[in-house]
Amino acid sequence: MVKDIATARNDFPILSQQINGQPLTYLDNAATTQKPRSVIDALTHYYEFDNANIHRGVYTLAERATEQYEQVRQQVADFIHADRDEIVFTRGTTTSLNWIALGFGAQVLQPGDDIIITVMEHHSNLVPWQQVALQTGANLRYVELTADGELDLAQYRQLLSKKTKIVAFTHVSNVLGTINPVQLMTQLAHEVGAYVVVDGAQAVGHFPVDMTSLDCDFYAFSGHKVYGPTGVGVLYGKREWLKKMNPVEFGGEMINLVQREITDFKAAPEKFEAGTMPIAQVIGLGAALTYIQKIGWSTIETQERRVTAAAYQLLKEIPGVEIYGPEMGPHRSALVTFNLKGVHPHDLATVLDTQGVAVRAGHHCAQPLMQTLGVSATTRASFGLYNQLSDVKRLAAAVRAAKEFFQV
């Protein structure tokens, strides 16, 4: 069923609110998305009818909770074209990436090996590798940018060698909006025998993501960025690597047998899920994926492309605005990061806020990229399926007003 996108906004209670006397124009979707009524209702329903600890009880509630939780595992698997035992639930992308780095990376890396990451990584896919490199004696290599804000694939090819053990990069840059060629980069990495870890935080929810065609070894994303609750994320790993990967947290439910001196762990994915999991949040994530599917990919992609293109165009027309990242086109996802000459992003964001326009100003947890771009901060407008052309017009008008206010 394809829903009319113009009414999608009504599915999100928070969007009907006024901020500083203006309708809320929420353009910080790359930081976190808003939640549709159906997700909020799923959480409420869970707590009002089914709440119990999972995998533990033989009573009715426990069985219901367990079944729903495990159904979402299957749903996530289907959503990204994987198998259920390749889906591990975590707290979020950050936890997923840390577990991959610590539970798998630290195991396969030898002193002198190379880890390749890129200068456009979010700190969550950068600091863990930096730390694992320090710990194992591996070297961290960076893929640089081309002039138009894409990864320099020629340089990437040069970096790849027999010493490359791990290649970790983001599917979509949270600053530049660049969509990286995961399939090609994975293929090249596999040719030298390296494992590929993809940070999907900014990809999932914007377009379909298919593990079988991407063929990467690990993939991570967050529930709260795909219209789901905070507190839940996904770690995908190919079956054979999850088998090899060590659990990073230990506790109840992930064990077969605990004796005083030794413990026998369950198989994946259970061996990674220690203690009480974010049960309600997993169920909320299921409702979010259902919502996305109800709207439909082509509707979402068409709308986000239209809105992004309009933002790109309207901002570009404002004298003094500089936009970062690739031209509007197939390599740009649903965000536009920019600066207005003479106005610090923080000041700009404050002006926008008085107009009800919520954007993010700062380094976007990507300080090495900021250094590469030669700026200390930027302003980012990022879009979700509920954003409309009117939101973008409000954004552009507010930027123009700021320009006047600061007389630049």
Added chain:
Amino acid sequence: MVKDIATARNDFPILSQQINGQPLTYLDNAATTQKPRSVIDALTHYYEFDNANIHRGVYTLAERATEQYEQVRQQVADFIHADRDEIVFTRGTTTSLNWIALGFGAQVLQPGDDIIITVMEHHSNLVPWQQVALQTGANLRYVELTADGELDLAQYRQLLSKKTKIVAFTHVSNVLGTINPVQLMTQLAHEVGAYVVVDGAQAVGHFPVDMTSLDCDFYAFSGHKVYGPTGVGVLYGKREWLKKMNPVEFGGEMINLVQREITDFKAAPEKFEAGTMPIAQVIGLGAALTYIQKIGWSTIETQERRVTAAAYQLLKEIPGVEIYGPEMGPHRSALVTFNLKGVHPHDLATVLDTQGVAVRAGHHCAQPLMQTLGVSATTRASFGLYNQLSDVKRLAAAVRAAKEFFQV
């Protein structure tokens, strides 16, 4: 304000439900508690009005979310008599204990050092220490039980030595219900210069817990066991130890400055909170603590003691029932674990479920304790503030019915 405890049950929507045609008698509170309306409402309100990523945006929503999140940090600190910068939010007790073991334990332990734990530990406070012992070459020592199901303090004193670096134990046993003498055990451990880690999962929510008087170095508990949402927990550490402790997860928000090769971390508690935190769940936890305070400690303690004593008595009167753990008295918290001779706990729990009585059957994530007790599984009825004498009577009647049904 002291609320009438008889009406507290009405605050919990799930409890008005029928299970298998019977009113729900929820007696698995040690696994997870049910949620009052005010907690569910706080979550809904957050998602409908305030949802934004914290510590990041200069716009109104982000500021609101950040303020609420940080207010709960202060609230948790007040609740357990600590300071706000001693409170780290995690996914739950299991994560808290793992971080302490990995981020602090691994740092202070030398080969040949002793870690003292107890045979009554939940796997979440056992396996992490087992793993850290393997990793560091430290030795794991166990405090045994006395005949009446308490810790053998004489043996504990003997175990303590200059080699003892860490003592980790549960405040309340999730199987025996034993309340351990935290203050005394901490003092003895401190005398030999050891750090003390306390698993508070079964203590917080049942009686007041005060870090200044307990004087332990670390303390952990879960939101979902204190009437709050799943997906959030607390790690308390004394300021100076949190300063020393290493972060275990790396990513956005916990850094001061990320450069390509090195990262400078923030101070505690922020240095431990990498990436997007369980924001809604922290706010829900705040609502849960407010609810507990509204009911009031003396009401909660009186009611739980009354209900536990009745359960102890009524079960004891049934021929063939064996109860584990200390006699009913000041050293027993709000649960009763038992077996009915000739009926496996799993079969018993199934019979109870047909009567709407939800109990837990199994090893309760405490296999070494099961071995010590010489049983493979037990049945546990555990209580929350909403349980009443009628619940206990239903439990006892259902146990008697099972006895008849299986003709034992």
Added chain:
Amino acid sequence: MNLGHLSDLYRQLILDHAQHPHHRGQLATANQTVNLNNPTCGDVIELSVELKNDRVADIAFNGDGCSISQASASMMTDLVKGQPIAQVRAEIATFLEMLMNDPEVEGADELGDAAILATVVKFPARIKCATLAWKALEQALGEAQQHE
């Protein structure tokens, strides 16, 4: 108190097997042994199997568990003892299909007493109890194959 519903699960046949399980013990002649546990509840089974001439020549089990897991192990050993390995494999598949997907699976009537365990499907929390022994046997046969 009305426990009528329960008799669906605890049929007399199941209770009989649980109270007086067949083939309990250890085989001196075993050439395959498997220990398996149900981590949820702590049920444990130690299965010992003697494979000879492509048959399950003898079989026995030990361990500790609820009446469903004990009865299921007892019924299973009754069924498979003396049977050709290929047939046993098919029966395991049928049994697992019956409990995990389709209580009316074709071939269920050839499972002997074990056919009655289809009733466990109505108690989802107990399915793992019923399948434990069969999974242990599946593993024993799998390991035997690897050794060949």
Added chain:
Amino acid sequence: MNLGHLSDLYRQLILDHAQHPHHRGQLATANQTVNLNNPTCGDVIELSVELKNDRVADIAFNGDGCSISQASASMMTDLVKGQPIAQVRAEIATFLEMLMNDPEVEGADELGDAAILATVVKFPARIKCATLAWKALEQALGEAQQHE
């Protein structure tokens, strides 16, 4: 578009300081330097201070930030240059109290131009911008003390 509300934050005096900050640069004579950043937005300040005879003999700052943080640094350097360290410490305390707790704190009128920053309290997300320079100075004086 009505931006009236904004003029509370961006008073002319603040904008003037931000556009033409005083005491920008580095001190050749500095005996204390502190780099501090606002991790939320990436604002950075490099403060260099010359302490002599228990006074802030000279002071300068560099770095990159929004108009509030630049203006605040500029106003602060105006205020403290030449003052006794003890007095500077008191002023830092007053300023931080004004922004973090009480916009009408006693002694605010002795903060010179910086008194106007009390208005930032109405924009909680910007408080960290206004306090950055002052925290850097607090740190510089703290370190100086440790060296004594």
